Amino acid sequence: MRGTLRHPDGEALLAGFPNEVDRLRELVDQRLRTRPADYNRLFGDLVVLAGRYHWSASLWDFTDDFYAVSCPDCEAEVTIAVGDYGCYAAIRDWDLGDIERRSLRPAQAEELRDPGRWMHATAVRDGQQRLAEGIRYAFGQAECPACASVFNIAEAHTAANLPPALETY
Template sequence: MTDWTPVADAHGAVGRVPLLLDQVEREAVPEAWDELWDRLCLHGETVSAASFAALPRLAALAPACGQALELASAIVRGTLRHPDGEAALAGCPNELAMLRELVDQWLRTRPADYSRLFGDLLALAGQYHWSASMGDFADDFFAVSCPDCETEVTIAVGDHGCYAAVRDWDQGDTERRPLRPAQVEDMPDPGRWMHATADRDGQQRLAEGIRHVFGRAECPACASVFNIAEAHTTANLPPAIETY
């Protein structure tokens, strides 16, 4: 049983969140859900100690309540924005596994908001940096540092091309070099798992985008060739340890 006495929400208040959880457990009250979002995931991104304390109860509701699943997933996506987020999640591995399975089942239905749910799945798998940065590859850009010369390289993957470039705010992306997408059989996890999930669900643009960001790029400044995913991970956080 959680002691809510010292647990503050996004507004610094204590005691309100458990009352709201009691309310939505009895009946689906839209106003109560709106307030829970405001207190547990303010503006869709600000999480607090109360957010992680609420996860077990949200997970218990999630199999029968889409609101609970969406809110719980949004909280997990905000893990790295809270100093104790990863430690808090370590206390509820069973709930995270169940939420991950529920999101994966939802993805198999190929919903209209597939890209958002795919980001939820990445977060629930511990891939917080990919969850935060990956879109649907209609027009995605990643900023990485060349491992050899430390030049900031823009990686573009989308309808306007798949290339590495040096971004100039007046001239745009200059010195473009085509990316070298990975072969699926050569991709390590999490790339192989991410690609397999997107391919399973018929999301071919997403699957092809993943091949490119887990491929290699030529630095426009020094011509060295580097692993894009490794450069992206180095720039954002140490690699997450996960079994697929």
């Protein structure tokens, strides 16, 4: 799926097989319910089968995940960190590391919108608490260390990773 979707005509090719894609999505979801050892990889497969290609490529296990986004207000490059070293927005400095850290504001589970809502619900259903918590942060809000504006992380991540014609988060 991921390889096909990298091809310029990949979406058109897959559009010719909607039943097969839906069936494959069902099979992957059934497999996830068994809590396999490679859960996170299969979760990424489910996400791509649901058409959320950029999330499939960037959601890992949230032990040490970093996302580079632009602040929607001042366009500063902001590093979003979610993992064992903290959940924060920062300016990344080559010599000093992440500076001017600001704590992320995770979305409340009941306030999540799709695709974050179903991603979170799937992780919770399958007992994947770290993944579920990471999704709350990835779909939460960050404060820009440069200008102090607050922005939606998922929207900024989508803008950084999809062409404007395909943007949906």
